[in-house]
Amino acid sequence: MLQLTGIHKQFAGIPVLRDVQLRLYPGEIHALMGQNGAGKSTLIKVLTGAIPPSGGQMRLAGSESAGEPISAWPESPLAAQRLGISTVYQEVNLCPNLSVAENIYAGRYPRKGLLQGRRIDWAAVNQRARELVARVGLDIDVTRLLSDYPVAVQQLVSIARALSIESRVLILDEPTSSLDDDEVRKLFDVLRRLRDEGLSIVFVTHFLNQVYAISDRITVLRNGSWVGEWPVADLPAPALIAAMLGRELAASSTQRQAEPAFDANQPALLEVEGLGQGGQLQPMDLRLRAGEVVGLAGLLGAGRTELARLLFGLELPDRGVLRVDGQVMAFSNPMDAIRQGLALCPEERKTDGIVADLSVRENIALALQARQGMGRFLSRAEQSALAQRYVELLGIKTASVETPIGLLSGGNQQKAILARWLATEPRLLILDEPTRGIDVAAKREIMDQILRLAQAGMAVLFISSEMSEVVRVAHRIVVLRDRHKVGELPAGSSEDAVYEMIAAG
Ligand SMILES: Nc1ncnc2c1ncn2[C@@H]1O[C@H](COP(=O)(O)OP(=O)(O)OP(=O)(O)O)[C@@H](O)[C@H]1O
Ligand SMILES: [Mg+2]
Missing domain, CATH: 3.40.50.300 (P-loop containing nucleotide triphosphate hydrolases)
Known part of the structure; x- marks a missing residue:
């Protein structure tokens, strides 16, 4: 033909x-x-x-x-x-x-x-x-x-x-x-x-x-x-x-660690009780501790992205409480959440993510600059060093950090958005479909990176449609269906166990 x-x-x-x-x-x-x-x-x-x-x-x-x-x-x-x-x-x-x-x-x-x-x-x-x-x-x-x-x-x-x-x-x-x-x-x-x-x-x-x-x-x-x-x-x-x-896929270098011990006297890093919003999300409870990776599983439209947006101040809940370090918070916008050390890497890189005309350096520095506020500008040299570090860490394929990000391949743009949020060194990172459009080898590297960051104390809320990824990294899996939480499963649960819980509703 x-x-x-x-x-x-x-x-x-x-x-x-x-x-x-x-x-x-x-x-x-x-x-x-x-x-x-x-x-x-x-x-x-x-x-x-x-x-x-x-x-x-x-x-x-x-x-x-x-x-x-x-x-x-x-x-x-x-x-x-x-x-x-x-x-x-x-x-x-x-x-x-x-x-x-x-x-x-x-x-x-x-x-x-x-x-x-x-x-x-x-x-x-x-x-x-x-x-x-x-x-x-x-x-x-x-x-x-x-x-x-x-x-x-x-x-x-x-x-x-x-x-x-x-x-x-x-x-x-x-x-x-x-x-x-x-x-x-x-x-x-x-x-x-x-x-x-x-x-x-x-x-x-x-x-x-x-x-x-x-x-x-x-x-x-x-x-x-x-x-x-x-x-x-x-x-x-x-x-x-x-x-x-051009080579075999290297075995994964990082293993999921044991779930961090829960100290009843210590408040969780993030805790929500009865958090919900109109028809978007039925009231639900969730707790995330430092060093813990919680997987959020569910089918398309189950309410995963809605929960992420509520936690990050992109949507306002109409019921329930949200606490950070035991303190009740009312985020009215993402800046409030960012100041508390939260970060959200969104699923729609084109509409919520990249600024196509800005360079890789500017795109990566964006969230950190916003967090630091107008009083403390990152110098161009600081931005370059930051961008360079993440380009290497995540293997972003780009001619230089000054290349407009719109010229990068789709998967490499996705990695740059992840870099933007990692650069804020968040205490809690919410990842909404972080590996969409990313190739097999890079997927493996990003998952390893997430586990390494968790070992260093970061809490992660991991949303992915790829159930195999969720069961591999999560210490605990929260299952959503039809915009409400149907239950939780421990580390080591099989993909089938998650699907069964979704089906049972
Ligand atoms: N207009 C452009 N100017 C400069 N470089 C470009 C341009 N368009 C693409 N490139 C470069 O060409 C290379 C190939 O990009 P391409 O988008 O074809 O990759 P791809 O195989 O589709 O990757 P992905 O799986 O991430 O979508 C990349 O390094 C990209 O940065
Ligand atoms: Mg492509």
Whole structure:
């Protein structure tokens, strides 16, 4: 269907892709794999005309010069779409305040009328949008606002948008990072159907189990270079990891320590009783001691993020008490929480996290500067030293600390946000999906880092949809369901035990 050969890409003279190739057959799902910063998103942007390559060729089945490289590289995503190449990018960019149909057709509405090209044919827009959402298995009202629907539906709408031009190649860059297991299964059903209709699908993910659940073949990139291409059956997970890393995955260096002893005379670092807010969170109790990692488990929408936001002063509770070191607190905003030594690393890096135009240094220094207040500015040298330290500690891949953070790969932006909050040296760190979009090796390092910080006395509230991570690091697991706490489980509980508690409710 499509073949890329000899693809090169440089940014300001620095090579990001070197002699990369990609072959797609009709009716296959092809996983594009590699560590954070390996060049996956860049290859996709080149392929879809979002950025021009520095060199290389594309061959397309069915084009006028079949077998020969196409003469003109697509100049824009729209031009690529005319060739049948459609994309859902890593960062979804739909408009929540437009209708579903408007989102699908924004920028390319069907027109009608005497003054052809002037009037939008709304009946046609809505009718075709209905057909497209049906094709991705959705049964929704396309005239309603996109924001009326959950993230999983929005994700499928962005696929419907990609399909709205006669597509032959569909590219999905980390489409599942904000979906729960059930929604992933539904998405995969849609992808399998599209594959069976003959589409070539390229799929990027950091969830290895998903690669094996759905792909037919795998291409691996490492450090901007092509490593190889395999049928999925020929590349079991350990071999895939070795291909991505260029080495075996090192065994975890840190072990979870015994739960810190509870001294009845000492107040907990953080304690809430009957804390709740309207329909967002039913009143619940929670206690966190210094040195303790508490996992927060539950399905999407269980109330995990809501609890994190309440603890951090981003939302105000309407009942219950919150104590820090035994003192009753009423946080009216995050600054109050930060002053007490709390930190929250949010799940939505794009909307709640990065400031794209600021440098890596400024993004990392941001929270510490806010905590110190206006009276005590961090000098540029102090900021640089701080940023440099965390770039090394977390292995953030960036040309320098002065690079605008928006130019980093998705996973490396995520690491920089984590660095921002670690830099405040919090007593209690709340991590909401800290490893989303982060590659296998970096995940392992970040989990080890969390355990090391806990051993040094930090309390951690760890929220993750990946149950295997929660059971591995937590001293105690608090289980939420439907916006209330259903119970707690001790360290060493199995993933199944957590799922059983969720199911039992
Ligand atoms: N516009 C740009 N200018 C400079 N460097 C860039 C630009 N875009 C990407 N890069 C660099 O290219 C490299 C590859 O980035 P890319 O986004 O392709 O990685 P990725 O494989 O998609 O990683 P992730 O898994 O984290 O999403 C990174 O080191 C990134 O910083
Ligand atoms: Mg990427």
